[in-house]
Amino acid sequence: MAQYGWTIDLTKCVGCHACSVACKAENNTSPQISPLTVRNGKAIGVNYRQVLYREAGNYPSVTLQFVTMSCNHCYNPACMAACPVGAITKRSADGIVLIDYDKCIGCKYCVWACPYGAPQFNETTKKVEKCTLCVHRIDAGLKPACVTTCSGRALNFENFTQANSGQNAPAGFSDPTYTSPAVRFST
């Protein structure tokens, strides 16, 4: 079985969020237009790809790391195992994990099961959405929108090798043996 996966160079991720916005622009995730709804300091909406800022240490020996995260299209997707209605599938051709919105009942079991925060509950549709690895672009012979836009040339995708799952993962990254995520890191 072929499997696409992400390669992320943590040295080259500059924390600019270009990938996050490219994803919103490409996949038309909510919100798309004013007015925003902000609750407890957070805008209501779904974001398939997000950039995390991770500060560590004490002044002046401080480190600040940026980690871009999305669905890792795991070899063993916890979301798929958790879905009670079989709405989540994994394509044999390339390993892309997809949610069938006609089947999704919005129970959020996948949200709780995923160690990476990838599935996102949409308050409007009452269903769960997540990164499709820009499957529509893959099928058209194009790269995912987040990859083509990356400012620091940190984010790429490749034909993944399972043995590399979670390689060089940053501190705090969930144990890759749980789901065998199709992502590897370098520094």
Added chain:
Amino acid sequence: MSEKKGLLEKEVTRRDFIKATGGVAAGAAVFGSFFSVQKVFAATGENTPDITSGTNVKFRLSVCQNCHSRCGIMGKVVDGVLVKIDGNPYHPNNMEEDERLTYATAVTTAYNTPGRLCPKGQAGVQVLYDPYRIKHPLKRVGARGSGKWQVISWNQAFTEIAAKINTLIPTANRLTTNIDNSVTELGKIASQLMFSPGRSTDGEIIDRIFKNTWGTINSRLDHTSICETSHHVGNKLMTWEGTKKDHFKPDIINCEYLILFGANYNEANFPMLALSRKLSEFKKVAGRTLVVVDPRMSNTAAKANTWLPAKPGTDAAVALAMVWRIMQKVINNDVDAQASITYLTNPNQAAATTDNEKTWTDSTWLVVVGKSATADAGITVGKYVRGSDLAAGYGIGANNKAVWNGATAIDASTAAAGILVPGQITLTSANGAGNVYCKTAFELLKEEIYDGKSVDYYASICGLDSSTLSSIADAFLLKGKKAVANAYRGSVQHTNGVPTIRAVMLLNMFVGNYDWIGGNAVGGGTWSYNTGMSGGSYSPAGCRVDRANVSATFYSTLVTNYPTKYAFPAQRPWGTYWLNGNYQEAFLGIATQYPYPCKVLITYWNAWPYSVPALKDVFTSTVTDESKIPLFVSISTTMGELEAYADYILPDTTYMEKWSFPGLTPTILTKATSYRQPLVGTFDGKAWDAAFDPNGTNAYAPIYPDTKMFEDILFGIAGALGFTTDIGGTALPANAWAHVKVGVTNLSTSSTKTVQDIIDKGGAFQDPGNAYTGNYLTGQYANIIQIYSEQLAIQVDSMGTAAAAAWSATTTTDAAWTNHMSDIKSYRFNPLAHYEQVRDVKNNPVTDLTYPFQLITYKSVLHGQARTIDLPWLVGIMPENFVVINSSDAGALDIKTYDLVRVSSPSNPTGIVGRARVTEGIRPGVVAISHHYGHWEHSSKPRYEDGTASGYDSTRSAGIQPNLIMRIDPSMGDISLQDKIGGSVSFYDTRVKVEKA
């Protein structure tokens, strides 16, 4: 996995997992609010990605303007709707040289290989389709700022505006009637029409209409003084004897040791997209070092090998600590300093060339520091000594400078070398009867920054460890031509801006890295396009309302001629080297009617009350006084803090619906001129997807049909005033395209690219692989770098005392050898790099020590200037900004992240209230608040058009704007602190209190 095999192999089609929404706009005849309706459908979350190809998909290449980086963009347009913006894969901002498309690559390839683009650029879609854009000309109803508007026709707008202009400034007399018959030096009444483009890339049409047709000297009151102008001015003063270059950047890709001062490559410095990409590549090569000087752990400092959280405003001390260390090695003839010594002793191009250098310095040039009473009257203390100052026997050309060869003074333009520290030199004056006392520029620098000082001295000023500074200086010197120091806004938007940038740039001079591969770069340059686009040039007489760029003697002459009206210190400062204007003084000039009143104010892309520190109250009181601004017209896409007070708002099109020819920054080492052009809209009534015909009339219909291109708005005003030609008689173009077509044609000629290629590819771009020539950069400065600024040494300080102004650099004479540098520093401006503390424009220190914290500001990577709060994709990631405070300070104040805190200052004791973010990533004693948030307009509340309330988004007023608490200059009382030399406003010199709200 075997138990899941069946499930894994079950295929779902795209149709199954993404519910169709019916797609985006189906027809070609789509206008107005229909766009936003379609976007609302997408926002409901059913998530149909836009199609990637098809007959109803068109790609158009252009240039971004969501910040000033001028990156290329490629818009994907489906059925006339802009659905996505990617980077232009031909553009060097967007693509590294190993991936960028060659110019010969077919555009169809480009469509499938989108270039890189930052989040702001991608969110341009939301600029275009912002539901609260101004869609019709508006005329205010009731008092200024009432929020009530009448929708009027363009014809009514142009007619009424022209009539009011004629009432205030009769067109027929505008070039002949004096503003003030008693002070004719101020100029003509045409200058009482003032045009202030906060941000524009439309200089040619602005010059054409406002300067060359109307004839105002106030044609470009632009924003650079709230950006980084002291950086530009400092660099120009260091290249004044050469070609006056205002901007250098490292060759990041080949640089090996990089020190950044207040330059945030990964968030804010421009072009962030190229800077961050190149810095990422830099970081991947072993043995390279990045040092970042910034009180805040920025996204750039996050990548540093060494983070130096200096005290704000002390970057000059950081740089001078390093310069001190290197200078010590130069003076001691240290083995590590040999290359520096060779470089610094070259006084001219021929000498430089002998040593394989492209640039040289004034280090060995002699400066007049005194003269005997018997010397010639014209010899000026503080200037480089010229051949004309000296006896003929020296054989030095009249306008040439001099160096000391150990025995005598010789011509600097032909000398093979000069001596750096010869001590005091006594030369014979031109008349043969007197003495001229000289020192080298290097020796004057040594006296200023080295003698009696130490690394420890500077380390204590900037609050950093002296051994760290010494080791960084040593490592920098060892990397030689591949070590670069770079500074930008954070270092210079202080009251000490110009001396600070000059201190940082001394580091580059001491290693002689200019024009070398891996060194300091002037950039690949651009192809010219603008010949003829401004019509016939007219030079208005008089002075600007911001008093920028006046001659060095302009104000002194006013004082001499009109002693009852003008005196030292001046009512407001005058700036000879405010080379990019003074945005804050422009408004205060209007507010105080100094040096003369405003009659008509026309603004464009201007956010004075929001963007300028401490200006909001003065702005509001001034614009609500119609005697101060009798007519106020704003050209704008949005209802910003300024537009809300206009008499008329004329809605222009967005940058995705206009033309221009943006250039590049020195970060880009190959040549290019990009071409901004409409991504959407129609021409001459043709279909949305019709091929653009450069020979057509190209009357433009934008997506909101009652908006107009900027050029067409200016032509409309000019036409209503009766102009068909400019002052010189050159006919005005018939429409925007007739103006722009000249530029496209010029660019085609200069670049040897076809017009069609320029249109198809969004500009003319030199191919990758042309950045370097041998060991050098292809684009070269190849001229002099100066330690010393005689411009500053002879500039009279308009805010100084009468006694200071009366001091004469030509009549000061001495019986014996005397060094008058202390007089120059007291009575004029310090001509050398140095550290100085925060001060007001009358040179009084500003300490405010009862306020325990130093406030700094910064720019988020998610935002540009004053308008990006309109863009939900960006604001959604960070809906508000924070008061960023160190954990130790927060602990002492019992402040936790997300607590509400009040930040107040001597100039705003009420303060502003925002949320705290507690971090280890900021120097204790410093608090940081970003720009971009805390708007009070920008459709955060409804406006009323013909009595009907508009939609609005209250989240656009989230967060806080630190400008509201910025320090007012105590010696002026009405304006922020500023750098008197360069004109930069201060964003980082305010002391504040922080308390739980």
